[in-house]
Amino acid sequence: MKTLFQNYLNTFKGLSQEVWWLALITLINRSGTMVIPFLSLYLTEDLKFSLSHVGTVMVCFGLGSVIGSWLGGKLTDTIGYYKVMLRSLLCTGFLFIVLQFLKSFYSFCFGIFIVMVVADMFRPAMFVALSAYSSEKNKTRSITLIRLSINLGFSAGPALGGLIITFLSYKGLFWVDGITCILATVLMLLVLNPKKAKTIDSTTVAQPQSAYKDYLFLVFVCAMFLFGFVFLQFLSTIPLFYSTIHKLIELEIGLLIGLNGLLIFTLEMPLISWLEQKQHTKIRLVLLGAALTAISYLLFNSTNWSGILLINMVFITVGEMIAFPFSNAFAYERAKKGNQGEYMALYAIAFSLSHIFCHKAGMQMIANLGFHITWYIIALIGLICVFLLLYLDLTLKSKRKNYL
Numbered sequence: 156m157k158t159l160f161q162n163y164l165n166t167f168k169g170l171s172q173e174v175w176w177l178a179l180i181t182l183i184n185r186s187g188t189m190v191i192p193f194l195s196l197y198l199t200e201d202l203k204f205s206l207s208h209v210g211t212v213m214v215c216f217g218l219g220s221v222i223g224s225w226l227g228g229k230l231t232d233t234i235g236y237y238k239v240m241l242r243s244l245l246c247t248g249f250l251f252i253v254l255q256f257l258k259s260f261y262s263f264c265f266g267i268f269i270v271m272v273v274a275d276m277f278r279p280a281m282f283v284a285l286s287a288y289s290s291e292k293n294k295t296r297s298i299t300l301i302r303l304s305i306n307l308g309f310s311a312g313p314a315l316g317g318l319i320i321t322f323l324s325y326k327g328l329f330w331v332d333g334i335t336c337i338l339a340t341v342l343m344l345l346v347l348n349p350k351k352a353k354t355i356d357s358t359t360v361a362q363p364q365s366a367y368k369d370y371l372f373l374v375f376v377c378a379m380f381l382f383g384f385v386f387l388q389f390l391s392t393i394p395l396f397y398s399t400i401h402k403l404i405e406l407e408i409g410l411l412i413g414l415n416g417l418l419i420f421t422l423e424m425p426l427i428s429w430l431e432q433k434q435h436t437k438i439r440l441v442l443l444g445a446a447l448t449a450i451s452y453l454l455f456n457s458t459n460w461s462g463i464l465l466i467n468m469v470f471i472t473v474g475e476m477i478a479f480p481f482s483n484a485f486a487y488e489r490a491k492k493g494n495q496g497e498y499m500a501l502y503a504i505a506f507s508l509s510h511i512f513c514h515k516a517g518m519q520m521i522a523n524l525g526f527h528i529t530w531y532i533i534a535l536i537g538l539i540c541v542f543l544l545l546y547l548d549l550t551l552k553s554k555r556k557n558y559l
Contacts, residue, residue: 219271228500248336383509444478449537
């Protein structure tokens, strides 16, 4: 047992100090975004918005995320990742505090749109910073550490949010969200001063290529949009399936979803470390993750036995653990030939667009076709993603052979 634990700790070795600080800043920031899981409840219970209005608010949320990711990429290439991260964190903190005072439907739509524009400028800048502070051989594991921070933050955030609502009301959420963003800004100023931080991988390109002219990267972005569309059903239609078809209560649903975070926390870093030692391309590994995720939806239709939900959770979690770190690493690798901020922004936008379309489309399919047909359609979309990634992998392999 001691040897196993030591081997687990060894998978974290070799990461730079700056990456660890980035992980802590991300943990504080993500723990603070506790308004988001309770947003629909706040809008319906506190502001008395209709479900239709809540849907519109979530569209504004998604659109803000898309524009924020794009703008963050542009600004990262113009003024640098450090300034973008710092200003995004600080302004997001104050905007979250102001958001609680917006009570009308139109003002809240505008407010959440602005909040997400500013907040998601952080993502492409953070990706570029992470690339700069990681050596080539440690990039995928550095990404995995940040993912662990995000997952821990999302796990702690809702729990803290529930306590805050109980003792301080919904307004307390906005104050705590804002203050944690400001605290993350202060920590960043203290520990990630660009004059003192050690940049390991500083990539400069004399004539940078636009990500929008990189055909193969655009194929990759389309594949990631489809993967996001499939995976993100995990946040909306799958919990509904647990409740409606398998009659699970809230506690059981929470424990089942919590298994996802537990598996990621305990297994993702050793799994990524092991896969990095294999002779597989990053795209081939992303393909594997996407295939496992698509298969997980077919499992739903294989039996009425509720134990299949546990097996499904293992499949979808392992798929996520493989696909996300290696897709991110591929985007970093590709970004070396052009505007890094623009490349990482496009990668982030793929998932922001998935958020906009997947939940509404999934709910509509369930309402009109039922769960059984919906899972087949979701699996088919996952299969299209797999074929796009296979095409990309074979094309890149052919180009490497021609180059040699």
